[in-house]
Amino acid sequence: MLACATTPKPEAPPPPRPDERSSIDVLLRHRSELQLTEDQVTRLEALDQKRESEAETLRSQLGDRERAHKETGVRPQQPAGPADNAPPPGMGRGGMGGARGRGPAMGRGQGDSGRETNEMYHLLDRIDEADTRSFVDAHSQVLTEAQRPQAEKLASEYRARLFDYREAMRKLHPHVPTE
Numbered sequence: 001m002l003a004c005a006t007t008p009k010p011e012a013p014p015p016p017r018p019d020e021r022s023s024i025d026v027l028l029r030h031r032s033e034l035q036l037t038e039d040q041v042t043r044l045e046a047l048d049q050k051r052e053s054e055a056e057t058l059r060s061q062l063g064d065r066e067r068a069h070k071e072t073g074v075r076p077q078q079p080a081g082p083a084d085n086a087p088p089p090g091m092g093r094g095g096m097g098g099a100r101g102r103g104p105a106m107g108r109g110q111g112d113s114g115r116e117t118n119e120m121y122h123l124l125d126r127i128d129e130a131d132t133r134s135f136v137d138a139h140s141q142v143l144t145e146a147q148r149p150q151a152e153k154l155a156s157e158y159r160a161r162l163f164d165y166r167e168a169m170r171k172l173h174p175h176v177p178t179e
Contacts, residue, residue, distance in 0.1 A: 014168030015161065022055075023135040023155040024048035030154055034147050043142045051134035055127050059179055062123040065116065066176055117175055124177045
């Protein structure tokens with residue numbers, strides 16, 4: 001008689017990181033659909049360039065922290081609570097702040113290694129905040145009333161894909177946040 005054995009279902013590969021660099025990049029990639037004018041494109045490109053400059057500085061700091069964290073060889077032991085920094089004005093935790101909903105499962109640890117991990121996640125939060133600020137500025141200063149609903153939908157879909165990618169990467173590497 002053969003016994004039925006169940007084999008665990010193999011883990012699905014993580015989703016790919018979105019091709020878009022930011023919420024503004026999503027809008028620019030959908031310029032025809034949004035019917036953006038040349039002036040709007042120019043203004044959105046300027047907002048995205050400002051965001052990218054800030055994000056690049058933060059990514060550099062994140063890379064430095066990651067290298068230092070890897071050199072110590074220390075891993076967080078227990079998850080801790082979420083970051084206590086607030087979203088930008090007008091943006092709740094469920095809005096364009098996307099990845100802000102992370103709780104204890106995000107791999108934040110305690111002690112020295114936990115502090116390092118928290119600092120890395122804080123830098124990642126600041127990158128997200130820069131993206132949110134640029135989108136809020138685009139929404140209020142560049143887009144027309146008619147363009148806003150579709151822009152919100154496109155940006156929200158991008159942030160959801162980015163969150164799914166980061167969540168999958170967090171499961172693979174809980175001690176190192178992925179940008």
